[in-house]
Amino acid sequence: MSTDLAKAYEPKDVETRWYTYWTENNVFAASDAPDDTRPTYVLPMPPPNVTGSLHMGHALFCTIEDILSRYHRMTGHNTLWQPGTDHAGIATQLVVERLLQREGTSRHDLGREKFIERVWQWRVQAGDRILEQQRVLGVSADWSRSKFTMDPDLSRAVSEAFVRLHREGLIYRDTRLIYWDCEARTVLSNLEVENEPANGELFEFAYPLEDGTGEIVVATTRPETMLGDTAVAIHPDDERYKALHGKRVRHPFVDRLIPIITDAELVDPKFGTGAVKVTPAHDFNDFATGKRHKLEEISILNPDGTINAIGGDFAGMDRFAARKAVKKALDEKGLARGTKPHQLVLPRSERNNSIVEPMISTQWFVRTAPLAEPALAAVREGKTRIIPEEWSKTYEHWMSNILDWCISRQLWWGHRIPAFHCSGCAHITVTTDESPKACETCGSTDIHQDEDVLDTWFSSALWPFSTLGWPNDTLALKRFYPASDLETGYDILFFWVARMMMMGIHFMGEPPFKRILLHGLVVDETGEKMSKVKGNVIDPLDLIHGATFEQVVEKALPGAPLQEALKKFKKAYPSTAQMGEGFAAYGADALRFTLATYSPQAKRIPLSPKKIEGNRNFCNKIWNATRFALTYLEGARVGATAPPATLLANRWILSRLSAVAAASRTGIDDFRLDDASLGLYHFFWGELCDWFLELTKPVFADRTSAAAIETRDVLAYTLEAALRLLHPFVPFITEELWHRLPRPESPPLSLGLAHFPDDTVAPRDAAAERDMAVVQAIIGAARSVRSEHEVHPGAEVPLTLRTDDAELRALLTSQSVAIRTLVKSAGDPTIGPREAERPRGAVMSVAAGVEVLVALVGLVEGHKEAARIEREIKKAEKDIAALEKKLALPSFADKAPPEVVAESHAQLTALRDKRAGLEHARKIAAELD
CATH class of the missing domain: 1.10.287 (Helix Hairpins)
Structure with a gap:
């Protein structure tokens, strides 16, 4: 036992040292040993993008999942927290393409093979930076099993899954309207598109009738798309246009006659002019209309968002420049009919925020309905629980109305689609063979692999079992599938979670998780989503290591004037006005504990830096309480069970220890980490420090007494158990202090491998809790009188306690030393019946049925x-x-x-x-x- 603790806790002196110790001693490792019969706990980590760096969302999920993993390790589970990173197809390709652009070249100049080599070079240089940052947070994943979605074994799993699904008719190739990202030059799935409300305009223009007898006016928010119009639609019952049924209009810019069609599904006669331009190749509603009426589908855009040759005089223009040019040209022809303000929705790429375009394209799709039904049944039947329960309804709705999943991407970085096109017969050979020699239909050797790669989410959907060796029948797969829990943000319930459910059940025959735990979104203190546009982003490492506000806002709002950035930041975080010049080095534990005190089930989690500062104070409290206790623990022995206790305070603290242990387990088991963490906070600071440690001081005045020896052993036992309870939440400080305390014989290498207490840690003692509540109430009442009357803190006050209850008087008499010490009374309190004389100048308060009289003569003027x-x-x-x-x-x-x-x-x-x-x-x- 070491007692040489510094006067204040310095996280930087502790955190790196213990993390190195944990990894060197394999504390986080799951066991593959055939004779390991422990129950398993498996938690697949959402693989962060290899391009990423730590942000508050990562800090939240790392904290939550680390608490779950450390807790289950301590409750005797063979725990696998599976780490890894995602290759992030679009994001990574954009990063490397921008690097090439700065060098004056491009991926097309390099060619596909050289470009892929360059991406791998970048990957080696960049490394797994975010995984290193996760270590700073104390993440206890089994790093020896870390995976990258482009690792050879995972790539093989992706190829195998694609081939099997294709053979089963669940993957097919088709030409459809899709969302196209003009900046990344790839298709996106509908889930990768965020619809953003915006102020726009509704531009009206006239199409002249073919016979020259008049015109029909249509309205659009995207005038450039009229270059691809192949119809004008009206409602069949609209009397205004009855005479135009079957007629045609003339396109003003290209040699095209456009039919006027009637369509009750597309047209609302009460909206706008009641006539709608139809562009099947660039609008989802128009695409469906085109299919109903067998309209031509004319695409007017190149992959980079410029107008193609079909656009005539507008060819080569950027889509937004063409919008202005088309409006101007229509005006010059006398066909413009004015504009009006209009609220619209802009579809933006979730990857790069660029405005995406609906376009006709040939792509690969997964037929999801057959896969969704078993995934729906798993939740309906309770095989997989979603927590919070409310998300089950959202899951049910989405999976019941699921669209086929577009899985091909026009990128070079990623898992290339294992399909080979025959130049002879046009057959597509789908195979896991990386270099097939010939077409499987005609035998031609003139075959070439599909140019596209798979959607990143396709490989991520296999994560719960591909990381365990699938398609091989490995021991890890048998032992660690299905996972116990999946914990992630609610915002990727459909991107990732639902797809893992579909793939897991399809390939493994059972759901990949028993529970799906969904946490909310970390927002700023005012409830706004964090973004660099708003200047309210906080780097978790700045909270851990410390930073001035100037350094913080340079990251939050890069390039902005300092005062402007500071103003925005402090508006987003009002509590920072009380925090001086910046963030102190609060340490990982303080940040983790703060995040754990928010309900993980809340949709929005408003981060308060002041709260982190408060929890740094809590860490100091843990440190100083242990430092104080160590001076009295020489010779203490900590056994496997609670030491015998006769003194009220000792019985009470052991009873409260039992209660908080049970509550902590319940809170973690029920995914209410806020209940568990706040309960521990109240126990350690409020009950252990503010009450029990204060009550021990008069007892330790004579360290050789039987009372002192009993109290010493109870204190050692309680403090050691309390550190075990706190460890999943604040692992660094608890590990440091635990090694300095008296511990049971043959302790494990790490606190993280010690037993997490339950309600058997100590006897629950209702009588002790009842009696202690009386003592606390009386002490609290007397202290309140002192405070209200501004009695000097160092002054001793005469104290009288009156009650007609003989049992209460006996209790108070037995606790008179404790009462005297904590009230700071002048000698032991006078205890008697209610009829006893009231001392001169005594203020009375009533607590727990006892009259508490504090005499103020000579203490107050x-x-x-x-x-x-x-x-x-x-x-x-x-x-x-x-x-x-x-x-x-x-x-x-x-x-x-x-x-x-x-x-x-x-x-x-x-x-x-x-x-x-x-x-x-x-x-x-x-x-x-």
Whole structure:
């Protein structure tokens, strides 16, 4: 046992040292040993993008999952927290392409093979930076099993899954309308598109009728798409256009006649002009209309978002430049009919925020309906639970209305589609063979592999079993599939979670998880989503290691003037106004504990830096409490069970230890980490430090007494168990302190491998808790009198306790030393029946059925006390008068809700009681001089 603790906790001195110790001693490793019969706990980590760096969302999921993993390790589970990174197809390719652009070249200049080599070079240089940052947070994943979605074994699993699904008819190739990202030059799935409300305009223009007899006016928010129009639609029942049924209009810019069609599904005759331009190749509603009417599908865009040759004079223009040019040209032809403001929705790429375009394209798709039904059944039947339960309804709705999944991407970085096109017969050979020699249909050797790669989410959908060796029948797969829990943000329920459910059941025959735990979104202190546009981003490492506000806002709002950035940042985080010049080095534990105190099930988690500062103080409290306790623990022995206890305080703290252990387990098991963490906070700071440690001080005055020896052993046992309870939440400081405490014989290498306490850690003692509550109430009442009357902290006060209950008097007598010490009374309190004489100048309070009288003679100046009381009486009378007036108003008494009226009456009663007490105190004040 070491007692040489520094006066204050310095996280930087502790965190790196212990993380190195944990990894060197394989504390986080799951076991593959055939004879390991422990129950398993498996948690697949959502693989962060290899391009990424730590942000507050990562800090949240790392904290939550680390608590779950450490807890289950301590409860005797063979725990696998499976780490890894995702190759992030679009994001990574964009990063490397921008690097090439700075060098004056491009991927097309390099060619596919050289470009892929360059991406791998970047991958080696960049390394797994985010995984290193996760270590700073204390992430206890089994790093020896870390996977990358482009590892050879995972690539083989992806190829195998694609081939099997294709053979089963669940993957097919088709030409459809898709979302196209013009910046990344690839298709996106509908889930990768975020619809953003925006202010726009509705531009109206006229199509002249073919016969020259008039015109029909249409409206659009994207005028450039009229270059691809192949119809004008009207409602069949619209009387205004009855004469135009079957007629055609002439396109003003290209040699094309466009039919006027009737369509009740597309057209709302009450909206706009009641006539709608139809562009099947660039609008999802128009695409469906085109299929119904067998319209031509004319694409007007190149992959980079410029107008193609079909656009005639507008060819080569960027789509947004073409929008202006088309409007101008229509105006010059006398066909423009004005604009009006219009609220619209802009589809943006979730990857790069660029506006995406609906386009006709030939792509690979997964037929999802057959896969979704078993995934739906798994949740309906309770094989997989979603927590919070409310997300089950969202999952049900989405999976019941699921669209086929577009899985091909026009990128070079990623898993290339294992399909080979025959130049002879046009057959597509789908195979796991990386270099097939010939077409499987005609035998031609003139075959070439599909140019596209798979959607990143396709490989991620296999994560729960591909990381365990599938398609091989490995021991790891048998032991660790299915996972116990999946914990992730609700925002990727469909991107990732639903797809893992579909793939897991399809390939493994059972759901990949028993529970799906969904956490909310970390937002700023005012509830706004974090973004660099708003300047409210916080780097978790700045909170851990410390940073000035200037350094923080340089990351939050890069390139902005300092004062502007600071103003935005402090508006987003009002509590920072009380925090000086920046963030101190709060350490990983303080950040983790703060994140754990928010309900993980809340949709929005408003981060407060001030709260992190408060939890740094909590870490200091843990440190200083242990430092204090160590001075008294020499010779203490900690056994496997609680030491015998006879003293009330000792029985009480052991009982409270049992209660908090049970509550902690329940909180973690039920995914209510906030309940568990706040319960531990209250126990350690409120009960162990503020009460028990204070109660031990008079006992330790004679360290050789039987009471001191009992108290020493109880303190050692309770503190050691408390550190075990706290460890999943604050692993660094608890590991450091645990190694300095008396511990049971043959302790494990790490606190992380010690037993997590349950309610058997100590006997629950209802009588001790009841009696201690009385003592606490009396001490609290006496302290309140001292505080209210501004008695000097160093002064001792005469204390009298009166009750007619003989048992209570006996209890108070037995606890007189504790009461005297914590109240700071002048000698032991006088204890007697209620008829006992009231001491001169004594203020009385009643607590737990006991009259608590604190004599203030000589401690408070009577005239000053009388003046203070008069001010309080006047304020109380003013408040009473206001409430009486309010309650006398018929408009309030008759019309206000009954509960509001009742609350007002209760407030009035309380104020009258307060006035009566003050009037009594005024009489006592006269006795003080």
